[in-house]
Amino acid sequence: xxxxxxxxxxxxxxxxxxxxxxxxxxxxxxxxxxxxxxxxxxxxxxxxxxxxxxxxxxxxxxxxxxxxxxxxxxxxxxxxxxxxxxxxxxxxxxxxxxxxxxxxxxxxxxxxxxxxxxxxxxxxxxxxxxxxxxxxxxxxxxxxxxxxxxxxxxxxxxxxxxxxxxxxxxxxxxxxxxxxxxxxxxxxxxxxxxxxxxxxxxxxxxxxxxxxxxxxxxxxxxxxxxxxxxxxxxxxxxxxxxxxxxxxxxxxxxxxxxxxxxxxxxxxxxxxxxxxxxxxxxxxxxxxxxxxxx
Amino acid sequence: xxxxxxxxxxxxxxxxxxxxxxxxxxxxxxxxxxxxxxxxxxxxxxxxxxxxxxxxxxxxxxxxxxxxxxxxxxxxxxxxxxxxxxxxxxxxxxxxxxxxxxxxxxxxxxxxxxxxxxxxxxxxxxxxxxxxxxxxxxxxxxxxxxxxxxxxxxxxxxxxxxxxxxxxxxxxxxxxxxxxxxxxxxxxxxxxxxxxxxxxxxxxxxxxxxxxxxxxxxxxxxxxxxxxxxxxxxxxxxxxxxxxxxxxxxxxxxxxxxxxxxxxxxxxxxxxxxxxxxxxxxxxxxxxxxxxxxxxxxxxxxxxxxxxxxxxxxxxxxxxxxxxx
Numbered sequence: 037x038x039x040x041x042x043x044x045x046x047x048x049x050x051x052x053x054x055x056x057x058x059x060x061x062x063x064x065x066x067x068x069x070x071x072x073x074x075x076x077x078x079x080x081x082x083x084x085x086x087x088x089x090x091x092x093x094x095x096x097x098x099x100x101x102x103x104x105x106x107x108x109x110x111x112x113x114x115x116x117x118x119x120x121x122x123x124x125x126x127x128x129x130x131x132x133x134x135x136x137x138x139x140x141x142x143x144x145x146x147x148x149x150x151x152x153x154x155x156x157x158x159x160x161x162x163x164x165x166x167x168x169x170x171x172x173x174x175x176x177x178x179x180x181x182x183x184x185x186x187x188x189x190x191x192x193x194x195x196x197x198x199x200x201x202x203x204x205x206x207x208x209x210x211x212x213x214x215x216x217x218x219x220x221x222x223x224x225x226x227x228x229x230x231x232x233x234x235x236x237x238x239x240x241x242x243x244x245x246x247x248x249x250x251x252x253x254x255x256x257x258x259x260x261x262x263x264x265x266x267x268x269x270x271x272x273x274x275x276x277x278x279x280x281x282x283x284x285x286x287x288x289x290x291x292x293x294x295x296x297x298x299x300x301x302x303x304x305x306x307x308x309x310x311x312x313x314x315x316x317x318x319x320x321x322x323x324x325x326x327x328x329x330x
Numbered sequence: 331x332x333x334x335x336x337x338x339x340x341x342x343x344x345x346x347x348x349x350x351x352x353x354x355x356x357x358x359x360x361x362x363x364x365x366x367x368x369x370x371x372x373x374x375x376x377x378x379x380x381x382x383x384x385x386x387x388x389x390x391x392x393x394x395x396x397x398x399x400x401x402x403x404x405x406x407x408x409x410x411x412x413x414x415x416x417x418x419x420x421x422x423x424x425x426x427x428x429x430x431x432x433x434x435x436x437x438x439x440x441x442x443x444x445x446x447x448x449x450x451x452x453x454x455x456x457x458x459x460x461x462x463x464x465x466x467x468x469x470x471x472x473x474x475x476x477x478x479x480x481x482x483x484x485x486x487x488x489x490x491x492x493x494x495x496x497x498x499x500x501x502x503x504x505x506x507x508x509x510x511x512x513x514x515x516x517x518x519x520x521x522x523x524x525x526x527x528x529x530x531x532x533x534x535x536x537x538x539x540x541x542x543x544x545x546x547x548x549x550x551x552x553x554x555x556x557x558x559x560x561x562x563x564x565x566x567x568x569x570x571x572x573x574x575x576x577x578x579x580x581x582x583x584x585x586x587x588x589x590x591x592x593x594x595x596x597x598x599x600x601x602x603x604x605x606x607x608x609x610x611x612x613x614x615x616x617x618x619x620x621x622x623x624x625x626x627x628x629x630x631x632x633x634x635x636x637x638x639x640x641x642x643x644x645x646x647x648x649x650x651x652x653x654x655x
Contacts, residue, residue, distance in 0.1 A: 051531055058499075059453045059454070064451045067447065081439065151430050157453060
């Protein structure tokens with residue numbers, strides 16, 4: 037033994053056993069959530085992974101900043117339009133989902149990383165839950181961020197900010213609640229479609245198809261059908277559903293000559309559609325990972 | 331570690347942490363439609379470095395995945411570290427480190443980030459995990475490269491990251507599925523040396539699978555061999571290799587006469603027209619071969635000791651006599 041020590045201690049500090057705390061599954065889910073949220077924005081990743089997140093961040097924040105700036109210089113507070121900004125952002129949110137949802141789930145499966153997670157104290161449902169929360173949180177940054185900017189801008193540019201805050205704070209409820217719902221919608225659609233695809237490109241294609249082909253299908257139904265089918269066909273168009281939802285949230289009347297104006301559906305129809313799609317998406321995701329094997 | 335040459339510390343010395351069976355399987359069976367992956371496997375394994383050999387498709391990966399609770403056995407039970415896998419798979423997974431056979435690494439994450447993250451998933455707080463990740467990456471020889479993206483690593487480096495992530499949470503048992511796969515001969519040697527160092531210096535029990543017996547027998551204390559889901563052999567490595575050593579004799583002529591004489595002397599012989607393979611029992615085998623050659627006046631063109639590849643071994647069913655299954 038003495039000989040071993042003489043030969044070994046110079047280089048070898050010996051193996052240190054870990055004697056600290058071992059945290060449970062909640063910690064595992066929380067770690068995966070944080071790691072995946074960073075992944076959604078390309079943080080801790082190569083430069084190429086940051087391209088899409090940065091472009092989308094610019095596309096959703098810049099118009100909000102420009103609107104606020106324009107409103108403050110012209111004095112036209114109406115330029116600050118919560119509903120308008122959300123429906124404007126929808127396409128970019130879809131783009132973000134198409135690019136980043138596959139990054140979160142397909143790459144893990146394609147590169148076999150899922151087998152590392154599932155061989156640890158973490159179930160398939162834990163994994164799916166962490167991923168869903170991570171993408172929803174990333175979406176929340178893109179939806180709630182600009183809305184809060186608009187809100188603060190509206191208050192700050194008013195002649196008497198305190199009075200403005202008094203009148204405007206009621207809007208916080210639809211802003212926060214609405215953006216949470218929208219983010220969950222985007223995340224569950226993206227991850228459900230992503231979880232079904234075997235390759236990133238297929239996942240991206242299917243998410244883009246969801247946001248481009250469904251509107252096309254919706255408009256085909258609208259031109260051929262009549263009556264209530266015609267009216268309710270707008271619910272097949274995810275982009276219009278978000279717009280309708282935004283109008284309902286912020287009490288905006290759709291313009292009469294637009295598709296939404298002609299459909300003239302009750303605002304809650306859009307909310308229920310979103311909630312149903314969320315539920316379906318989450319169920320698909322859960323089923324896909326519940327019994328997931330590496 | 332010069333002290334380790336010659337005398338191997340007994341498992342009891344290296345592993346004072348537990349004295350219960352490491353893995354204990356009872357009548358473990360896994361059936362897939364049309365295939366029996368594991369057939370009533372009953373085995374008790376003690377701490378140490380365990381070599382798990384079997385041809386590709388013999389059921390090694392199935393066994394490992396059952397140990398991790400990733401697959402449910404069709405019937406039978408298995409305990410790991412004294413815990414029933416069926417009832418306590420999360421606890422088992424927290425104390426086991428697993429290095430999969432196939433690719434399992436994200437490419438655009440650095441080695442340090444991945445290993446730290448995996449430590450956290452296994453329950454370590456961030457700061458401990460980061461510290462241990464750096465330590466383990468040093469252990470596997472990737473300390474300098476740890477901040478590089480994994481996509482830029484060579485196959486050998488990726489295998490090392492896979493080992494480091496299996497070690498980061500200080501497991502009590504390491505399951506290494508074909509760790510030398512895809513490596514060149516030098517890389518294989520290095521990986522095996524690393525596996526041996528991990529088992530001996532860290533005092534972590536290791537089960538390492540391979541389809542190449544010759545490769546892992548050098549680093550193992552125990553071997554278990556399975557073929558088509560059935561247990562062929564389980565026991566200390568020394569007994570196993572004795573069974574498998576053969577003397578290959580190359581002769582110019584008189585082969586049938588030569589082999590008949592050897593058989594008459596009680597040796598186990600097979601072969602073809604110009605080559606005979608004699609099971610090497612002990613040194614007396616050489617004496618018999620020499621005496622027979624002298625007696626028959628047959629020149630021996632070549633004589634060598636050969637350790638059989640596992641596939642040949644199973645085909646020849648040398649092991650039938652010691653079948654513990």
